[in-house]
Structure formats: C-alpha cells, structure tokens
Amino acid sequence: MEVSSWPENLATSRKRVVVELMEGRELANQLQSVIAKSEATGGGSSSLSAEDLVTKIMKSFSNSLSILNVNEDDEVSVSQIPVGSRVDSACLDARKSEDSGESCRSTSTVKDRRGCYKRRRTSETWKIDSPTQIDDGHAWRKYGQKAILNASYPRNYFRCTHKYDQGCQATKQVQRIQEDPPLFRATYFGNHTCKNLLKAPELIVDCTTSPRQVPPTFISFEGTNSLSTKQDHPFFSSFTSSIKREFKEVMSCTDHMNHNQSSSSDYLMPSDDLTAFESHRPMTVLSSTMESDHGDVLSDVMDSVAFDDDVFQFEF
DNA sequence: CTAATTTGACCTGC
C-alpha cells in the first residue's frame, strides 16, 4: 500500500525501468527522424523502418511495465489534470458511491430479473482523452449506452469480456466529448483480474477527421489514491499497445465513412500499411502532478529519465 | 451457431 512496502529491490527495478524508458525515448527520437526523412524523400531509406522502431518502442515500454509489475502492491498518488473541455461530473461517481453491494430482488417475475447488479465499485479510476478510441489491449464488451444530460454525445458502457468466465470486474466508459477535432474520453474503473488471453486487440477508432487535426492523447489518474502497478495498468498498457495502431488507424480511415456517433463507433482496422503513415501527430501522455508524497513510482521514473517535468511527449 | 451489439426497461442514489 504505502511506499514503505516497496520491495527492497526497488532500486534495481527502477534502474531497469529507467533503462527501458530511455531506450524507448531514443527509439522514438529515431522514429521521428525516420518519418521526417520519409516525408522529405518520399520513401524511407533508413536501416530501420518506422514499424520496426515502433515495435521496439512498444517492447521497451512493455518491458518497463513488466518490471513495474514486480511491485504488485505499490500505490501511487494520483491527481487530476485539466482535460480542457467540460468534465462530466458523472465521471467521478466511482468515488462518491461506496460499494453499495448488490440489490437482488428475490421475486421471480421476468421484470425482476434485472434487479441484480452492482453499483460502481470503489476501485481507482483513470481517464484517457484521445482523438481516437484507443485500444488498451483488453477485450471489452459493450453493455449499454446512455444519453447524458448536457452532453452532446451518448456515453458507452463497456465491461471486460471475461467478466463472467473469469470474474474480471473491470469496466470502462467511453464518451465522445468533442466533435472537431474529435476527442473521446475513456474512463476506466477497476483493474483487470482476468488473464488477458490476448484476444487480437480490436482497434476502436473514429475516422471523422484528418489525422493532422487531431489533438494529443491525455491520460489522467484519479479516484482513490492508489494507482497500482499491478497487472497491466491501462496507463502503460494502452500506451504501448496503441501507439502502433494509432499509426495505422489514422492512415486507414481518413477516407472512410463519416459515421455518426449513434453507432457503436467501433471498427476493426485491418490495414497494415504503416509505410503510408506520414502525418505529424502528437501523442502526449500527460500525467498531471504525479507528485510523490507516497513515492510515486511513475514520477520517480519520469524524474530519473529527465522527462520534461510531468510530461513526456512523442511526436510522430 | 456463437458471440457481440443494440436498445428499452429497470434499478439505485441523490
């Protein structure tokens, strides 16, 4: 729970994470160069393709994640970031509602079959604002959609596909919060307890605007004061797994449909044409204050690798 | 056929 409970090999783990992250940063730099050259010459001539680099970057961050997983019980103080536009107060519901348990009616009429469900758990929540509905590597199943008061777009509700076969309680909500440029807010509740059986990750995207217009991706943590590093925390999980796909999605969908928000907005993007990628698309992972009054592992890492304060940014 | 999505009904907290 507290930092004091960190394993004594923390220093070692930290060094390994630092190494991995530095390598990732270096690779991202290289990628930037590769793409720049590609744009200038009309074809990549570097020894490493952009795709190779992305793969390596992903691997680097994945390694970091796995290292962090060693510290299973660690907690990290979290806080909120300004996400710019309107913040739907409902996003904070997880904190205000105690685990109210379930209310199960014992009657057996058809109407009462819907009585048994749990209200929001008190586990930590975090949000990701992204120009696309990024894939976080987990299998989600949509179970509802609701029009939200004073919101222009409906909120979509997802639960882990393995809720029943593995009892995984992770859920998320995705809501479009901005039209132009498109911006989606995904709010995650709880951590996955399922074994991620690596279902081929679905790419969830929206393709209504040019990739050159899209804003950065923001990630913020909130809720309880615990940002555990256990399992595959979406912070890094989504980060690592979505970088490559975001390349593809923005390229492959720009001339696609102009679908509206009332549909599920979920698409599988089969395109593999990464070489065609050429847009400058900033992806910013913003971790607000990340102050480490509890020895925040992430901020420790960030500081160690000399990222610019709380923000590190990749520009592709 | 199975799994996922859609969508209106239902439930809970305020």
Place this chain on the structure above:
DNA sequence: GCAGGTCAAATTAG
C-alpha cells in the same frame, strides 16, 4: 422524480 448505470431480449455480425 431525475439522471446515470446496468440488465437482458432482440438483433446483428462473424
């Protein structure tokens, strides 16, 4: 009573 969250039958997709 209202708004948000969840359920589950019906429908659609693979």
